[in-house]
Amino acid sequence: MSATVINDLAAELTVPEDGTLSRVVYRDDRLRVAGFAFAAGQELTEHTSAQPVVIQVVQGRLDLVLGDEKTEATPGSWIHLPARLPHSVYATEPSVMLLTMLPGPESHGSEAPTAA
Numbered sequence: 001m002s003a004t005v006i007n008d009l010a011a012e013l014t015v016p017e018d019g020t021l022s023r024v025v026y027r028d029d030r031l032r033v034a035g036f037a038f039a040a041g042q043e044l045t046e047h048t049s050a051q052p053v054v055i056q057v058v059q060g061r062l063d064l065v066l067g068d069e070k071t072e073a074t075p076g077s078w079i080h081l082p083a084r085l086p087h088s089v090y091a092t093e094p095s096v097m098l099l100t101m102l103p104g105p106e107s108h109g110s111e112a113p114t115a116a
Helices: none
Strands: 020-027 032-038 043-047 053-059 062-066 069-073 078-081 087-091 095-101
Touching: 032 087, 062 078
Parallel strands: none
Antiparallel strands: 020 032, 032 095, 043 087, 053 078, 053 095, 062 069, 062 087
8 A cells, every 4th residue: 555645736737728627636445536626717506415525725716605605715725515515616716626525424334335
């Protein structure tokens, strides 16, 4: 077993001139981490996730709508979302974020994990 090291996330996730880049930066049998790079004005419209997720902002500014709550996320922001919470993301400037998909409760204990 070896460590996974990414020395410069922003370099791995170059912000496109227009559009959104998404890339899986890490995956194993329990965890998946996706990186997103947004040009200013790009968005992920309202959606939900079947799993709890954590959003971490690497660079830029994002306007988030989390259920009924609106918040601005900047570098260093850390946001946990429970499964099935409606949310959307809007980049007010070129931005990079990480999205970590956490295992749901069904993957703990004696029950077998369910396929996504």
